[in-house]
Amino acid sequence: MPSLNASHKRPNYGIDAPNVVRGLFVGGSAALILGRLCLFAVKRGVMPWTRFAIAPCLSMGCILVLEAGVMFWGSKVGKLRLRDKLIATLPWRGDERVLDVGCGHGLMLIGAAKRLRGGKATGIDLWQKEDQAGNSREATWQNVLAEGVEDRVELHDGDARKLSFTDNFFDVVLSSWALHNIYDPAGREQAIREIVRVLKPGGHLVIVDIRHTAEYAQVLQAGQMKDVTRIGPNFIFVIPSYTLMATKPTPV
Ligand SMILES: C[S@@+](CC[C@H](N)C(=O)[O-])C[C@H]1O[C@@H](n2cnc3c(N)ncnc32)[C@H](O)[C@@H]1O
Structure with a gap:
């Protein structure tokens, strides 16, 4: 870092x-x-x-x-408002481990970090400049500093298709407008499977994207995620964005 x-x-x-x-x-x-x-x-x-x-x-x-x-x-403006609305729907305790997949400049990551007292928010990204202007780990860290959440945030280089975390590690996994940038369907499916893998039983996920959310929902349902809900559309990027929310079931 x-x-x-x-x-x-x-x-x-x-x-x-x-x-x-x-x-x-x-x-x-x-x-x-x-x-x-x-x-x-x-x-x-x-x-x-x-x-x-x-x-x-x-x-x-x-x-x-x-x-x-x-x-x-x-x-x-629009994505910050939507971020705040979505983060507010989650039942925060304050000690969660949170992952933002394709965090870019840290939109969801920092929004989540502001809810934490003793937990940790981790952002991973490939920092592709064609997906977001001025994208870099350093630019994101500057935002973390500007928002005063540096004691609760970690940044890692990483690919959504191969997350370097153990199974059942995170309480919350977030991802905004990132996964459609994986162009092959098999890669997107792999990314969703990885998100499910690293999420703890009882953990929540929120994925916002402009494309492929119906496809993500199918993968989540096939992966036995419960309460899979697709909300939208939202037109902040003209092309409709949809939000997926789901919970990983706890073993009985
Ligand atoms: C449009 S930006 C959105 C960034 C941020 N989530 C936001 O909402 O502001 C898409 C991000 O996804 C990242 N990304 C694209 N493919 C990725 C992959 N396979 N693994 C991790 N990050 C990826 C890009 O580098 C970029 O930062």
């Missing part, structure tokens, strides 16, 4: 899918500019046929720029 001094910076939980947000904004702006140019040309009597392009360019431009704006808001 990097040994950095206390930070006085505000936490920054990163922009998700930065290339998509940039693409939507640039594409939308280009369509708006083109639409305005066509309008200008028609008004001047130059290339009158461009009038057919005005409405499609302007409407498409507005849609794309709006989508980029919603995704940006989702990363900066």
Whole structure:
């Protein structure tokens, strides 16, 4: 874990899918500019046929720029609100061992750490920059310092498909918008099985994602998880996000 001094910076939980947000904004702006140019040309009597392009360019431009704006808001505001709501649904004692799988800048990790007094919140990630802008272990640790939870948090490099923890270790496992970044179904299934494996009997899991949540629910049900609930949709990233909650049964 990097040994950095206390930070006085505000936490920054990163922009998700930065290339998509940039693409939507640039594409939308280009369509708006083109639409305005066509309008200008028609008004001047130059290339009158461009009038057919005005409405499609302007409407498409507005849609794309709006989508980029919603995704940006989702990363900066929406996901923090949803995080707080989801964390509040769990029955905290304060001494839990918590795992955030694909923690990125520490969204769920830090939200959970704030609920702990004697437990530990562990974040693992591959820190892929295409999945979240400025993603790195050091950036996450800066957020941990900024939120004042460094005595309750550990960060590890790690892959969701092969968790380096023993069976039945964590009271709570969380994961937000991470697992869809595993592109093959077998890899996603393996990640869900790993989450179930490291969760203690009686432990709770919360997984939020924009894709494949029905598939995760099937794997959880096949893995004998109980109270598997899929909640949503939530449109903070335009594409609907769904939340899965489940509990690992205690042996009878
Ligand atoms: C969109 S970001 C979300 C980060 C954070 N959970 C949040 O909600 O802000 C997706 C994260 O999943 C991580 N990730 C992708 N594939 C992973 C894998 N196989 N194992 C662990 N982390 C992974 C990425 O590095 C990235 O940090």
